[in-house]
Amino acid sequence: MGLFRRKRSGADGVGHRGDDGTGVAAESTPVGDAPDPRTPWPEQPVPDDPHAAAAEFWSTWAELLPHLSAALGEGDTERAENLLVEPVAAVHPGLQFSVDRGGRAIYALVVSSREDPELRPYTDAWRQAAPPDDAIWEFHDSVPPVPDPAGVAVNFAGQRFDLDDVRVVAQVDDDAGLVDVAVHHPLLSEVDEFSRTTMTFLPLDVTLGERLAAERLRRVETAVAAPDNAITLVEFRGLVRQVAGLPADDGPRGDDADDGDGGAPR
Incomplete structure (x- = not known):
């Protein structure tokens, strides 16, 4: 892909x-x-x-x-x-x-x-x-989200990361309109620091698209241990889009119509 x-x-x-x-x-x-x-x-x-x-x-x-x-x-x-x-x-x-x-x-x-x-x-x-x-x-003109991140698998650092196994904990700052997030995958404990950082950020870009992630995510951390009160990537996308004042889902690309790119069709 x-x-x-x-x-x-x-x-x-x-x-x-x-x-x-x-x-x-x-x-x-x-x-x-x-x-x-x-x-x-x-x-x-x-x-x-x-x-x-x-x-x-x-x-x-x-x-x-x-x-x-x-x-x-x-x-x-x-x-x-x-x-x-x-x-x-x-x-x-x-x-x-x-x-x-x-x-x-x-x-x-x-x-x-x-x-x-x-x-x-x-x-x-x-x-x-x-x-x-x-x-x-x-x-x-920016990396778009995939329609269903749960169906994506990434072969990286000798491991197969199924994004369906990613869980995130999100804390919303309503006043700032920003979200802090901790990202967990069971394999993050088995890879080096560089790979861990990569596989912390990559699921967020895949889920939100590059532009929405840059606009709405503030602090991003890696959760090596499984956190409590975690949600799936699809649930996380819905939360961030709500914070951004966007519809939960507006088509195959998720954030194409309303991501601040001047309304250019994609």
Whole structure:
């Protein structure tokens, strides 16, 4: 599932780890063409005009579509994503992206700023210039929630984390409109600290979507021991959406219509 293998748009383009710690398989490079590992990657320029950069991306997208369709038709998502590394980096080298299964279309292209305010103008411009969603492609400027987190399993750190086993304890600050949360999974006691942190935050992004999680979650802690008064991820989503003044569920993507992205359809 592409959501868990987000690719950075940085200079090398392949073999990165996203901030969520999940790996991206590197495309093999012929030995004779391998760069000196001591050579630093060149610093990529940041475009001055997000709207011009977005327009250039969508022009390139139209040219790449036949090649993307061919790669995806062969089931080669990695090849399709590698075609997009440089075009996304040209929008801004700090962005992350993935090609996922769509909620309404067959495929979804997700380009994420990771809610970094310095990157957000670039994803805003990118989304505003995007073509309308159709039966084949839909476009997202942040990682959307999955319809049913209980049906998701993540293979990570040599373990299979079934998100149906995640339990959370949530404390709502009504005055601030924010939620503090402790996240528990039975396998968190069996992995290292980095993996534990990753698998604390990942279920929250999966459940709420990246943007709603960034807007409404304040303190996030790991609960290695099973806590009392815990709720499921689906119940947690309903609670956070209530705090945000959103409907409990408004479609396959959960927070698409009302997540503050300017009303752009997804």
